[in-house]
Amino acid sequence: MSLRIALALPVLLALAACDTGAAPAVGDAAGDGIAFPVADDTCGASHLQGLVGQQASAANGAAFTGAFRVLYPGESGGPMFRSERTTVRIDDANRIAKVQCG
Structure with missing residues (x-):
C-alpha cells in the first residue's frame, strides 16, 4: 500500500504544479463553435442591442465608436479575437442577429 502511494505521489505533485488556478472564461457567443475569451463590454456593444432584429442595412448608419465588422451567414470572421x-x-433573413464585442 505505501509503495503505491510513494509511486503516485510524484505524479500527483507534478500535475498539481501545472494547475494555474481558475481557467480563463471562454464563450461561444456567436454560436459557431469557436470559443473566445469572454470580454467585458470594451467595444460598447451593449449600447447597440437595439439593432438586433433590424435589417442589415441598419448597421451602416449605426454609431460605432471604433473598429467594427459585419459578418454574414457563412463568414467566420477569422481566428483573431479583438475585444x-x-x-x-x-x-x-438579412436581419441583425447579434451585436457583440470581438
Missing part, C-alpha cells in the same frame, strides 16, 4: 472591435452578425 475592442464590435461584431455585427447577420442572419439568413
Whole structure:
C-alpha cells in the first residue's frame, strides 16, 4: 500500500504544479463553435442591442465608436479575437442577429 502511494505521489505533485488556478472564461457567443475569451463590454456593444432584429442595412448608419465588422451567414470572421472591435452578425433573413464585442 505505501509503495503505491510513494509511486503516485510524484505524479500527483507534478500535475498539481501545472494547475494555474481558475481557467480563463471562454464563450461561444456567436454560436459557431469557436470559443473566445469572454470580454467585458470594451467595444460598447451593449449600447447597440437595439439593432438586433433590424435589417442589415441598419448597421451602416449605426454609431460605432471604433473598429467594427459585419459578418454574414457563412463568414467566420477569422481566428483573431479583438475585444475592442464590435461584431455585427447577420442572419439568413438579412436581419441583425447579434451585436457583440470581438
